[in-house]
Amino acid sequence: PGCKSIGVRNPDGSIYKHLHLSMEELKNIIQGDWSTTNDRGYYITGRLSTEIYRDDCLFDGPDPDMPVRGLRKYLAAASHLFEAKNSFATLHGLTILERGGGGVEEGDNNIAGTGTGAGAGGVIKAEWTLGGVLMLPWRPKVKPWSGWTKYHFDEDGLIYYHEEGWDISVWEAFIGTMFPELWERISGSGSDSDSVSGNDNSSNNIGQENR
Numbered sequence: 001p002g003c004k005s006i007g008v009r010n011p012d013g014s015i016y017k018h019l020h021l022s023m024e025e026l027k028n029i030i031q032g033d034w035s036t037t038n039d040r041g042y043y044i045t046g047r048l049s050t051e052i053y054r055d056d057c058l059f060d061g062p063d064p065d066m067p068v069r070g071l072r073k074y075l076a077a078a079s080h081l082f083e084a085k086n087s088f089a090t091l092h093g094l095t096i097l098e099r100g101g102g103g104v105e106e107g108d109n110n111i112a113g114t115g116t117g118a119g120a121g122g123v124i125k126a127e128w129t130l131g132g133v134l135m136l137p138w139r140p141k142v143k144p145w146s147g148w149t150k151y152h153f154d155e156d157g158l159i160y161y162h163e164e165g166w167d168i169s170v171w172e173a174f175i176g177t178m179f180p181e182l183w184e185r186i187s188g189s190g191s192d193s194d195s196v197s198g199n200d201n202s203s204n205n206i207g208q209e210n211r
Helices: 023-033 071-078 170-178 180-187
Strands: 053-060 088-097 122-133 141-153 159-166
Touching: 023 088, 023 122, 023 141, 053 071
Parallel strands: 053 159
Antiparallel strands: 088 122, 122 141, 141 159
16 A cells, blocks of 8 residues: 555566666656646655665655655655645755765765765755645644755665755644644744745755755
8 A cells, every 4th residue: 555656667576767867857757756736746645756766765854753764665654644635745946956965974874775976966955845634533734834855866866865854843743733723823823834944944054065
C-alpha cells in the first residue's frame, strides 16, 4: 500500500533509474512530482518519480518520525499522512544550487553510501507551503506552514539525501495537530502564509549555500 509508484523494473528485477541527467532535466522531473496544476504533489499522495531516487535515499527533517532511510518506507508513510481531497502542497519555486552542501559531508558513508564524490551532482531546493487534513482518527486540520526541501544528488545524478526544513518548530506542529483549537487561539487567525518568508528559523542559511 502506498508504493504503487515504486518504479519500473529492469529484466533482472532491479528498479529502473534515470542516470546522469542534467540538473535542468532533474528540476523538471521534480516539478512534475509536485503536481503544480492541482497542488496535490508527492507530499500529499506519496507518488513521485522513483527513477531519480536511490533506493536507500535518506529522508530527513524536523518531523519526529524522521530520519527515514529507504524510498519504499518513505512512500508508504507519505501516502497515509494527508487526506488528499482536503489537503494541498503548493510549490513556490525550484532553484538549482551551484554546489552541494546542507550539512552533508562528501564521502560520508552514513548518508551517501557511496564514498568519495557523493554529492558532486549538486542540490536543487524547493520552497513550499503545506496544509490540510491529517489522516488521524480525529482528522485534525493543520494550519498551513511553509518550508523548504533540498534534493542532494550523487555522482550518478540520483537523489541520495532528501532534506527538509520548516518555518515552525516541532512543538508548534505538535500543538497544532493534537490541540488544533488551542493552537488557533495561540497563533491567531491572521498569520497564514502562502510563501516562505525570511523569518524561517530553520532555514536562516537559505541563500548562503554557495558560501
